[in-house]
Amino acid sequence: MSSTVRIADVTKHYGHVKAVRDTSFELGEGELVALIGHNGAGKTTLMKLMLGLIRPTAGSIEVLGDNPAAGEFGGRRQLGYLPENVSLDAALSGRETQAFYARLKRENVPKALALLDTVGLGAAARRRVGTYSKGMRQRLGLAQALIGHPKVLLLDEPTTGLDPELRQTFYDVIERLAAEGTTVLLSSHALTELEERASRVIIMNRGVKVADGSIEQLRNIARLPTRIQLKVAGLTPGELPSWLPAGAPCRRLNGHLIEIDAAPERKLELLHLATSLGTSVEDVDVLPPTLDQLYAHFLRHAEQTA
Ligand SMILES: Nc1ncnc2c1ncn2[C@@H]1O[C@H](COP(=O)(O)OP(=O)(O)OP(=O)(O)O)[C@@H](O)[C@H]1O
Numbered sequence: 001m002s003s004t005v006r007i008a009d010v011t012k013h014y015g016h017v018k019a020v021r022d023t024s025f026e027l028g029e030g031e032l033v034a035l036i037g038h039n040g041a042g043k044t045t046l047m048k049l050m051l052g053l054i055r056p057t058a059g060s061i062e063v064l065g066d067n068p069a070a071g072e073f074g075g076r077r078q079l080g081y082l083p084e085n086v087s088l089d090a091a092l093s094g095r096e097t098q099a100f101y102a103r104l105k106r107e108n109v110p111k112a113l114a115l116l117d118t119v120g121l122g123a124a125a126r127r128r129v130g131t132y133s134k135g136m137r138q139r140l141g142l143a144q145a146l147i148g149h150p151k152v153l154l155l156d157e158p159t160t161g162l163d164p165e166l167r168q169t170f171y172d173v174i175e176r177l178a179a180e181g182t183t184v185l186l187s188s189h190a191l192t193e194l195e196e197r198a199s200r201v202i203i204m205n206r207g208v209k210v211a212d213g214s215i216e217q218l219r220n221i222a223r224l225p226t227r228i229q230l231k232v233a234g235l236t237p238g239e240l241p242s243w244l245p246a247g248a249p250c251r252r253l254n255g256h257l258i259e260i261d262a263a264p265e266r267k268l269e270l271l272h273l274a275t276s277l278g279t280s281v282e283d284v285d286v287l288p289p290t291l292d293q294l295y296a297h298f299l300r301h302a303e304q305t306a
């Protein structure tokens, strides 16, 4: 896998504000990477650095083999960007807006207009943008970012304002692009929807990268317990099964469910115990740590070691 983006020891200060501190990572072709972190963690700053809109205070950035802040940066046409606050000309129609951006990028206009259908704006394409709903403006912003089949696609909170159906379409579109080799970096606060989509997650905290890896890798590092939920017959209220080994924290969730916190290395042993007991265990659910829980863990860890 070759790298399309290289961030090496990058620091960005805005006056006294340290927006990004000594951060390094590379992004590869075909990766779909989620960039997450609290408000002000440095996500948008990182994207603007990759676009060459701002320059780093220290460190170096390479996008598609070049410095994006250099005047003659040749990769700009192969970069797609959806800003976090899309500002569009209210007087233009969707079609006019899309054609305008296609010409700006010197890309094929009919192909760019076809993207309006991809994002579900076909029917409204001739209406003025000023009459669009928030979600429709977001769709148009996305269509604009997709112009020219970018090699690197930077999406800053792309699903804000999208309805569930378009969210699905949106992820289908970017997964297809990633499968064709596009590097997709998307920042978001919607962690649950990223869980099954992102091949990798980068967590930022106060300008510092605090975790970077696939969800599986982050789970291995964090070593948070897997929750095993059992539906057990014949227990009195508040009673816990006698076969539960010591050192496995557990609780009653409602009339029937028992929830056990299983350390990663004890998960199989506990499951085996539970399912070998014949009829008293009627159902089992195994819930590995969610991205929400991993995120909270890494932030807590970063704050404790800071
Ligand atoms: N132009 C600027 N001038 C001064 N400070 C800035 C500027 N842009 C960003 N900052 C500061 O840099 C820090 C990082 O901001 P950034 O926009 O990168 O955060 P973010 O992770 O995108 O947050 P959010 O989730 O709210 O979008 C914040 O403290 C912010 O106030």
Ligand SMILES: [Mg+2]
Pocket (backbone or CB within 6 Å): 043, 044, 045, 084, 156
């Ligand atoms: Mg931001």
